[in-house]
Amino acid sequence: MSGLLIDNISMRFDLPNGGSVQALKNVTLDIKSGELLSVLGPSGCGKTTLLNIVAGFLAPTEGQVVVNDHAVKGPGPERGMVFQQGALFEWMTVRENVSFGPDMKKMPRQDSMKIVDRLLEVVGLQDFKDKAVYELSGGMQQRVALARCLANEPDVILMDEPLGALDALTREKMQSLVLDLWKETGKTIILITHSVEEALLLGERLLVMAPRPGRIHKEYRLPFAEMGVGADLRAVKKHPDYAKTREEILAMIWEMEEEIMGRTEESA
Amino acid sequence: MTGLILLAVYIAIFAVSMVIVAWATKRFFTRADFTSLKTVTFGDESAVKANRAASVISVLAIFALWVAFTNSSLPLFKAKGPFEGIVEFTYTSTLPDGRSDDATVSILVYPEDVQLTEDANGAPGKIPNKPDVDLGEGFAKNDTLVIPRYGSKLISVFQNDEFKKSDGAIVTHLNGQALTPGEQIILSEGRLALTEKGTPFFEPSTGFRMARLYLPAPEVTTNRFLQLNREGYRNFTLLEHTWASLQRVLLGFIFGALVGIPLGYAMGLTNWARGWFDPIVEFMRPVPPLALIPLMIIWFGIGETSKVILLFLAALWIMAIAARSGVSGVAIAKVHAAYSLGAKKSQILRKVIIPNSLPEIFTGARVAMGVCWGTVVAAELVAAEKGLGMMIMVAAKFQLTDIVIVGIILIGVIGFAIDIGIRKLEGWLVPWKGKV
Ligand SMILES: Nc1ncnc2c1ncn2[C@@H]1O[C@H](COP(=O)(O)OP(=O)(O)OP(=O)(O)O)[C@@H](O)[C@H]1O
Numbered sequence: 271m272s273g274l275l276i277d278n279i280s281m282r283f284d285l286p287n288g289g290s291v292q293a294l295k296n297v298t299l300d301i302k303s304g305e306l307l308s309v310l311g312p313s314g315c316g317k318t319t320l321l322n323i324v325a326g327f328l329a330p331t332e333g334q335v336v337v338n339d340h341a342v343k344g345p346g347p348e349r350g351m352v353f354q355q356g357a358l359f360e361w362m363t364v365r366e367n368v369s370f371g372p373d374m375k376k377m378p379r380q381d382s383m384k385i386v387d388r389l390l391e392v393v394g395l396q397d398f399k400d401k402a403v404y405e406l407s408g409g410m411q412q413r414v415a416l417a418r419c420l421a422n423e424p425d426v427i428l429m430d431e432p433l434g435a436l437d438a439l440t441r442e443k444m445q446s447l448v449l450d451l452w453k454e455t456g457k458t459i460i461l462i463t464h465s466v467e468e469a470l471l472l473g474e475r476l477l478v479m480a481p482r483p484g485r486i487h488k489e490y491r492l493p494f495a496e497m498g499v500g501a502d503l504r505a506v507k508k509h510p511d512y513a514k515t516r517e518e519i520l521a522m523i524w525e526m527e528e529e530i531m532g533r534t535e536e537s538a
Numbered sequence: 539m540t541g542l543i544l545l546a547v548y549i550a551i552f553a554v555s556m557v558i559v560a561w562a563t564k565r566f567f568t569r570a571d572f573t574s575l576k577t578v579t580f581g582d583e584s585a586v587k588a589n590r591a592a593s594v595i596s597v598l599a600i601f602a603l604w605v606a607f608t609n610s611s612l613p614l615f616k617a618k619g620p621f622e623g624i625v626e627f628t629y630t631s632t633l634p635d636g637r638s639d640d641a642t643v644s645i646l647v648y649p650e651d652v653q654l655t656e657d658a659n660g661a662p663g664k665i666p667n668k669p670d671v672d673l674g675e676g677f678a679k680n681d682t683l684v685i686p687r688y689g690s691k692l693i694s695v696f697q698n699d700e701f702k703k704s705d706g707a708i709v710t711h712l713n714g715q716a717l718t719p720g721e722q723i724i725l726s727e728g729r730l731a732l733t734e735k736g737t738p739f740f741e742p743s744t745g746f747r748m749a750r751l752y753l754p755a756p757e758v759t760t761n762r763f764l765q766l767n768r769e770g771y772r773n774f775t776l777l778e779h780t781w782a783s784l785q786r787v788l789l790g791f792i793f794g795a796l797v798g799i800p801l802g803y804a805m806g807l808t809n810w811a812r813g814w815f816d817p818i819v820e821f822m823r824p825v826p827p828l829a830l831i832p833l834m835i836i837w838f839g840i841g842e843t844s845k846v847i848l849l850f851l852a853a854l855w856i857m858a859i860a861a862r863s864g865v866s867g868v869a870i871a872k873v874h875a876a877y878s879l880g881a882k883k884s885q886i887l888r889k890v891i892i893p894n895s896l897p898e899i900f901t902g903a904r905v906a907m908g909v910c911w912g913t914v915v916a917a918e919l920v921a922a923e924k925g926l927g928m929m930i931m932v933a934a935k936f937q938l939t940d941i942v943i944v945g946i947i948l949i950g951v952i953g954f955a956i957d958i959g960i961r962k963l964e965g966w967l968v969p970w971k972g973k974v
Pocket residue numbers: 283284285291292293311312313314315316317318319320484
């Protein structure tokens with residue numbers, strides 16, 4: 271595996287009124303295999319756009335994404351995606367959802383069932399195999415989404431605010447789960463979040479993006495993800511560096527948000 | 539008049555039964571389920587559940603009103619009925635020379651539907667004979683006649699008298715009361731009047747019940763239903779009529795769905811199909827199927843083909859639009875997720891698009907079935923050999939209101955049953971509907 275290269279990507283959306291939005295400008299990023307990258311930034315700075323380009327749902331106006339030495343032309347099973355919510359198939363049971371990827375590959379049933387059973391155990395849903403997904407709570411549904419993504423054995427897992435809709439407690443449990451899965455599977459993970467704490471805890475490498483045009487503003491290398499594996503996340507949060515970095519990033523994002531507000535007021 | 543009374547009684551039953559049931563529920567049932575513990579129900583749609591007691595009372599009320607306002611023989615509450623029996627009154631004939639004489643008119647008012655009823659031996663009833671009276675004394679002679687209920691008659695009192703109208707005789711009094719032409723007396727048995735031309739006129743009181751021609755009593759309708767079941771109508775049994783209509787609807791609907799659903803999918807999935815069919819679908823959608831009946835008859839004649847094609851067209855656009863909106867209703871995240879999991883286009887269609895569009899398709903199917911059912915009846919009204927619509931139409935021409943009502947009830951019941959059937963199927967095939 272040779273990781274993922276985001277090579278000088280720019281993205282411009284043409285608007286129906288004739289104008290255009292520069293959602294991303296000259297973003298370059300080299301992500302090593304097995305890296306856990308979290309992306310943070312004010313709303314509208316192009317995080318989702320970036321992830322959609324990596325996933326292959328959008329083609330950039332300039333630049334390219336290279337995964338395993340192949341340029342990305344569209345979505346593919348080597349790049350798994352976990353959405354914020356609503357991406358499970360409600361017409362399928364939990365088991366059918368998780369085995370969706372293997373089924374698409376026409377994997378023999380007993381093999382796919384083995385994968386499903388193992389992953390549902392990992393995410394702690396072995397007792398809910400035959401339940402319908404709409405009978406599960408939001409946190410359980412996200413665990414199913416995670417298991418579904420893992421069942422397809424992607425090299426890279428892309429997550430767009432996967433825990434955004436969960437309550438604080440469930441969210442913290444899920445954060446531990448993501449960390450453990452990362453360590454256990456060694457997958458490359460790109461995780462977009464709105465929460466600075468989450469970005470700190472789940473980012474070996476943390477990227478702060480700035481808006482208008484969307485670009486990389488600052489990059490951090492952080493020890494907290496490594497510390498959090500198999501450990502109590504609240505203990506990690508007590509680390510002196512944690513609070514310091516958090517305040518620094520918060521101040522940075524705060525400033526950017528202020529700037530956006532100021533600009534919109536000017537233009538209004 | 540009767541209509542207004544009916545409405546007033548109906549509203550009264552609605553209100554009174556609501557109060558009584560509310561009181562009884564409070565008195566005899568303890569509040570247990572979650573919904574009943576909600577304090578905010580007005581405005582919370584999920585807290586509004588059909589009160590089954592109200593449904594039962596509603597149906598019973600309609601039945602009771604049906605009995606009360608028709609000439610039913612069921613021993614339930616009845617509104618005041620039409621006069622029936624013998625009424626007698628006198629008239630006074632006065633001659634130009636001042637002589638005058640009284641005579642009696644005897645009128646037998648008989649049930650207007652007597653020929654439609656059977657006596658104990660199964661023989662049809664006959665219009666009764668005029669009551670026997672002797673002619674009496676004087677130059678004015680006693681008269682006798684029969685009038686059906688809800689009817690009325692000009693009474694030519696002079697025809698057996700010694701002095702006729704041409705002799706200058708005029709009627710000056712009715713029942714001893716002086717009347718000039720145009721005036722009237724209200725008796726408990728009916729209305730007695732002198733026309734502008736001076737002829738006595740009698741109209742028996744109708745009460746508040748409806749004549750059989752307008753609304754047959756429940757038992758009359760039931761008997762007719764049983765009889766139709768046994769003997770059929772116009773060469774076909776009731777079941778054959780019903781099946782004829784149902785078969786047309788099913789055929790039209792199935793063809794409409796078979797063509798319309800793929801059409802809708804194509805419109806939801808490709809630019810070319812969307813562009814190609816959009817004008818056609820949008821043009822045909824507002825055209826009511828009924829407006830196509832004449833064209834279908836011109837093109838395909840009055841046989842089965844034209845009816846099935848009509849229903850096919852009625853269902854086609856509805857199903858196409860339902861399938862199209864089913865496709866556009868799919869959350870893009872689901873499609874993206876499926877692609878990321880390695881699904882190909884055909885797999886996306888089978889595993890994501892089609893299941894995701896099922897709720898919309900079922901909604902469309904319910905609408906389409908409703909429209910088809912309504913359209914088939916209308917199409918049969920125009921021309922058909924068999925079918926419920928044809929049965930109603932022909933029966934109406936012969937003023938057989940009971941058959942018309944049997945037909946309407948059957949149409950309603952079957953339409954309702956179809957809808958429930960589709961809903962059951964939907965609950966079974968689309969259990970996730972409304973839960974996400
Ligand atoms: N399909 C589109 N058409 C036009 N403009 C778009 C489109 N998608 C995104 N944009 C614009 O691109 C910019 C970046 O959007 P994006 O959704 O990537 O932001 P984001 O960082 O994910 O925001 P958030 O944190 O709120 O999810 C925004 O200004 C948005 O208005």
